[in-house]
Amino acid sequence: MTDTPRIAIDAMGGDAGVSVTTEGAARALKLDPRLKFLMVGDEAAIAAALAMHPALKAASDVLHAPEVIAGTDKPSQAIRRAKTTSMGLAIDAVKQGHADAALSAGNTGALMAMSKLALRTLPGIDRPALAALLPTLGDNDLVMLDLGANTECDANNLVEFAVMGAAYARIVMGLERPRVRLLNIGEEELKGTDEVKEAAALLRDAPYLPLSFDGNIEADRLGRGEADVIVSDGFTGNVALKSVEGTARFITDLLRRAFTSSFRSKAGFLLSRPAFHMLKTHLDPNNHNGAVFLGLNGIVVKSHGGADAGGVANAIGVAAKLARSSIARRIADDLARFHAHHPASAAAK
Structure with missing residues (x-):
């Protein structure tokens, strides 16, 4: 430090x-x-x-x-x-x-x-994870991990990612108890792979961690501001990230094409230029650049x-x-607390 x-x-x-x-x-x-x-x-x-x-x-x-x-x-x-x-x-x-x-x-x-x-x-820590900030409609950005470092993850890996992502959110966004959710195909507890369901059970059973586990979230809710940290395996997270980035480019390109399609559209663009600039700035990946290997x-x-x-x-x-910051110490302390309550997870390493 x-x-x-x-x-x-x-x-x-x-x-x-x-x-x-x-x-x-x-x-x-x-x-x-x-x-x-x-x-x-x-x-x-x-x-x-x-x-x-x-x-x-x-x-x-x-x-x-x-x-x-x-x-x-x-x-x-x-x-x-x-x-x-x-x-x-x-x-x-x-x-x-x-x-x-x-x-x-x-x-x-x-x-x-x-x-x-x-x-x-x-x-x-069994495996490091790649974490990045994404824009949302909420007051804060969103920490998402893993974004491609680990294509296959077990439940303990996902819990580790949740702990690391929460520590990162506490530092970069100043949140005391970041809201953590698992990326899944549905919000119901019975949905998803065995690894995701087991990770959810472990996180629900860990109120002592400095995070608030709010269950599952689907990909169409990523930008709604309903979570501060979203956790997934690297394969799923990378696909979701590329989909978000591609959609952002699609929207800005589509608006640009629409505003230049006719004289009336060009006149409309002049009136809406401040709003269009705000949208472009919010979606520009340069404004959220800097992924971290946690x-x-x-x-x-x-x-x-x-x-x-x-x-x-x-x-x-x-x-x-x-x-x-002291992010390494925060992560190590939080994981030590988790392993103290779940010795089987520590013994499996």
């Missing part, structure tokens, strides 16, 4: 690479002047980009990495190149204590594999590969907030 977090950034990751990464870091520094950075990647390219941002240059150190993890690299290939790539060296900086968090917009599978191997999981002995944040500078700045903000 530190008030001046140092963020190790894979400067070469993402679709646009170092130019957008440095612009995003410069924006984050303007919002939070206490930040420090370790920019990891091609030294010459980073130096040229930093020359455009004097304040960021003064707040940054550069670590040269001769290689970059490609989007097509398999996790096994990435692991073998961890010591020579910008992604691997950014993660290693967290492991060695040279940075408080790592951030990359690169290959998600490679980032997950290298992070888990280098940092390991917290005591009591459950590791260190903080690793995943930025969208196509994020713009504003999106990168938001992801850096997430990393800084977690670095200033």
Whole structure:
């Protein structure tokens, strides 16, 4: 826990690479002047980009990495190149204590594999989970996990995700007892797989946890503001996330097409432009950028590969907030409390 977090950034990751990464870091520094950075990647390219941002240059150190993890690299290939790539060296900086968090917009599978191997999981955690913030109609965003790190999960994994997601929600949204629900094919207790039903029973039997378990929720209610944390296995969660993102793009593209279809529509657009801008801003994934691998002995944040500078700045903000918190201790304490009441779940690890 530190008030001046140092963020190790894979400067070469993402679709646009170092130019957008440095612009995003410069924006984050303007919002939070206490930040420090370790920019990891091609030294010459980073130096040229930093020359455009004097304040960021003064707040940054550069670590040269001769290689970059490609989007097509398999996790096994990435692991073998961890010591020579910008992604691997950014993660290693967290492991060695040279940075408080790592951030990359690169290959998600490679980032997950290298992070888990280098940092390991917290005591009591079987598998880390990928969590992200999604917009809702409520007063707060929604924490959703897992979003693809674990395609198959048992009941204990889902309970661990619930505990981790609730701890994350308490930090990023300031909630004392986040409302947690399981993503399911129906709200009834009898619906769903055996794993989901067992996880629901375990969570209902854990009032001592700092969360409020509100049962199941269907995918069509994700954005209604009826939950603060939604838990699922990684396969289901990833499909749901991509459906939400695709629907958001469909709506904005459909409205854009409708507003340009005729002179009358164009005139209507001029009148409704403020509302359309608000909708676009609310649905823009850059404004909710920064997924987190929860459950590791260190903080690793995943930025969208196509994020713009504003999106990168938001992801850096997430990393800084977690670095200033005690999320690892909160997760470990909550899980220790759960395992004390359910020794069979701990013995099964």
